[in-house]
């Protein structure tokens with residue numbers, strides 16, 4: 001993977017005066033100016049190639065790798081990751097539509113370094129895409145577009161923008177169409193940028209909008225089919241929601257780096273800060289949150305290749321769950337940093353407040369936490385335990401989560417609006433049954449098994465609570481949203497168990513010995529399910545102690561900086577349906 005290379009480059013660029021120098025990025029934040037130098041460095045490194053699938057001449061063939069790249073950038077500066085990574089979101093409709101004309105055209109622009117924006121939201125629409133009023137009407141062989149998209153990332157800097165437009169005045173699910181607009185090719189005066197909006201976080205990003213006044217676009221601006229826009233957008237969101245969680249992982253990396261430094265430096269009452277039990281336990285909780293977030297994000301990225309027909313559920317879980325989990329982690333870290341988490345001028349720690357502000361946008365865009373959770377709540381009755389958990393002959397997640405497993409190319413034709421099953425959570429009973437008792441010392445292995453069995457019982461209780469529910473099309477009740485949240489926690493626990501089973505490497509090392517990282521994840525999950533285990537404090541205490549005492553060990557269960565290797569298990573993807 002080129003992740004290690006990017007990581008090394010960013011480290012170099014972070015030296016004083018370099019494009020990623022924290023002082024330079026802070027100055028951009030304070031001046032609300034675009035971090036152009038950092039984005040130019042990423043262009044020069046070749047990041048745009050990762051926004052374009054291999055099929056169209058780019059280098060994007062693995063979502064897990066793409067997540068790892070964006071995570072590295074976010075770990076240094078979330079604003080830069082949001083500002084640059086937006087081009088993936090802007091282009092994704094063209095890749096999902098899989099029509100060579102628009103996709104080839106867009107690929108050429110992206111590979112040439114052109115930023116692309118994605119215009120879905122309208123001032124009066126918000127999350128309700130069916131309320132969109134930007135209209136496209138036929139005009140000769142092309143179209144005339146009128147209306148506004150706002151707020152939109154890169155709306156002013158991006159010469160290109162994919163927009164969702166109403167093509168049937170009646171609207172409705174088949175009433176919208178996606179167009180790729182090249183602003184440079186529209187008649188003068190028909191496209192007007194809307195002013196940059198001051199923002200609470202990601203202050204340097206180009207958050208603005210666009211107004212179209214009978215802007216003429218050619219026939220080849222059409223992406224997908226007329227009337228197929230909403231479906232195309234909903235399928236594209238399944239990929240972008242997974243990609244978005246890498247921003248949260250990077251924010252978590254950044255925060256844990258600051259916390260680790262603080263634990264190494266801070267002395268109170270004549271002792272190291274970690275001598276305080278509360279500090280160790282809180283730090284350990286923050287670490288466990290990072291591991292659990294990684295397990296969900298990585299499973300989702302691999303699932304995109306292996307079980308794309310399940311992605312409506314997997315992506316909703318990932319987008320609702322991971323940013324929320326990391327939001328909580330940042331609060332824990334901020335709490336421990338105390339004044340240094342609040343003061344912006346203390347050398348080495350000033351970045352925390354910016355990072356926390358920047359991250360607040362992640363739960364909000366590409367479908368807020370509640371939009372994703374509501375979507376999940378509506379289909380839960382179809383996914384309840386015991387219903388169509390696995391497809392006949394489908395590979396277990398343990399198989400496709402193996403380190404050496406090489407995912408097949410993403411097949412966007414297999415994306416579906418409604419998932420037939422959830423094979424990650426469906427695997428939970430088997431994962432618990434197959435937990436080997438010889439993983440670590442007997443006491444630790446017993447504890448891991450006991451936590452896993454408690455998770456299985458919580459999952460069965462969820463199944464019982466879902467038994468009387470029916471799929472809903474309208475707004476879900478608060479009780480249904482809580483069921484969806486419980487589903488997310490169960491999914492996260494299953495993802496952690498599957499990763500543990502798939503990766504022998506994770507049974508060793510500081511975090512893995514005695515299944516420590518897994519126990520941290522399971523303890524968190526059980527707390528989220530209101531079944532907090534008595535062992536939790538002790539597990540967090542150990543994780544927190546390790547954070548402070550192993551400064552050189554990455555806080556990660558993913559080794560995504562390993563070099564590319566051919567698949568050693570000879571595995572070839574087995575379509576799940």
Ligand SMILES: Cc1cc2nc3c(=O)[nH]c(=O)nc-3n(C[C@H](O)[C@H](O)[C@H](O)COP(=O)(O)OP(=O)(O)OC[C@H]3O[C@@H](n4cnc5c(N)ncnc54)[C@H](O)[C@@H]3O)c2cc1C
Nearest residue numbers: 118119120121126127151152153207365366368370371374
């Ligand atoms: C910095 C920034 C960058 C952005 N970039 C882009 C971009 O590039 N392209 C783009 O198209 N848009 C972009 N957006 C818009 C973003 O996607 C919207 O904020 C989002 O669509 C939600 O709209 P809204 O904030 O107006 O909230 P509303 O839709 O008005 O929602 C209000 C509240 O209701 C909740 N809610 C909404 N629907 C449901 C539901 N079904 N069930 C339960 N609760 C619900 C929401 O979570 C929220 O709490 C950006 C926004 C920001 C702030």
